Amino acid sequence: MKLLREPLVHFFLAGAALFAAYAFVARTPTQATDSQHQVRIGEADVRWAAETWTRQWQRSPSPEELRGLVRDILREEVLAREAHELGLDKDDAVVRRRLAQKMTFMIEDTSGSAEPSDEELQQFYRTHDQEFRREARVSFTQVFFDRARAGADAEARRTLVELVGASDATLVADKGDQLLIEPEVRDADEGSVAAQFGKDFARAVFALPPGTWNGPIESAYGLHLVRVSAITPAEQQPFPEVRDRVLEEWREVRRQEADKRYFNELFKKYQIVIDDSVKALVGSPETDLE
Template sequence: MFKRLLYEPLLHFLILGGLLFLFYSFSENKEESVDNIFVSQERITQLIEDSEKKLLKILTEEEKQELIDREVYENILYKEALKIGLDKTDIDMRRHLATKMEFVMYDTYTLPVPSDDVLKKFMLANPNDYREEQKISFTQKVLNSALNTFDESYTLSEFEASNIFGRTFAKELFSLAVDAKAQKIESDYAVHEVLISSKPTPKLQRFEKLREEIKSDYLSLQREQKNQTIYEALKLKYSINIEVK
């Protein structure tokens, strides 16, 4: 009977099916238990060069190995963090990844170099960002002083006034308009009677002096607008539901 069973097609099918099941089960478990970490030679070279620039010395073989070990260590912990969902539940990590993604978006496009005409138009469209520092001319006296006249005259920027009289005084001083009537302002050490004599609108600075600053501001705004456009396109891929109380 046993010999007859050996020739039964159904038995052959069941045995073969069982062997295939065991094989694929073993293969799947093996794939799930092993997660590859690959550190390329290019990455190793980058790690070594960055470290040598920072430390201003040539690394020993032991120090190079420590860098590689650290890279493997960080990769393992990073993968484990993803497995337990830290990228979804940890706010700091989520923000860090979002910030990194912004830099990735920067690399997806190249902004054209703006001409001087473009930069000058940008400067004129945002004049308050590129004016000379405003200065106010005023006279003041300390109340309850033995002198009963405006004995001190100044022409100061807000920063200069802050250094002499304190930030509170300077802020209030620059909020005043030119007026024939004296105003009382408190400084860090006394109460002053102040009369504004001149408060001219500061002039625009020379374009040549601020060219690089204007260029930086212009490109920064262009990147911000470009990133917003990319973000709006990405946003369309998601169904967003916000729970409201």
């Protein structure tokens, strides 16, 4: 039959045979009567193990490798159960965090909502327009003066007069002190300029008129004369250009809303008690749980 010639069918038949063998060898009278000590391996476990292996090694596991995967799953499961019986998971922050993480994944998997229509996305885009703006950008040339050097302030002011009156842009090359940052900055947003020179410097540069030398402007390094050559104002990005981003933002907002609804209901099941000593430090967080 054609179906029996399919490699995937062979793979899962082999897996089923392996698990049947394990079940036969591992079965005991205790397991037959005590479900608490029964370790069950199902098709989902096989599929997960095989897919994980394939993603890591870019090929399907061989029968021997599949046996090893099954053995690892069984060892992990029985060790986890023994550790639980011994109370090793009690007061363990790592275990608690991992369990909470698994619950979070489960909530997100089960709370997914239907995808929005284009009309819904465009409405979301309009009501969150500030998130989809292209930031203003600037291009400028700067001449640096090291304030640690005596007379740097006065030299910067003299140089400004020279540059304002000069018609030759090459005069910049031999002015000022050495700085590891390039004198030319092109098409940078305010955050990028701030990362290099500091927030106050970036704010001052974006307020300058283009085409003239200005300064001195102080940065984290010292003093600068600055000539802005171009400023591109901030603008709204067209919806077609940012549709994928809008969709991701929409999904994130819906996920947060679903989380909030879930936890609002979940917290109703528990009596939240905050010790007075803790309240003295952080207030009453139980009022913020919603």
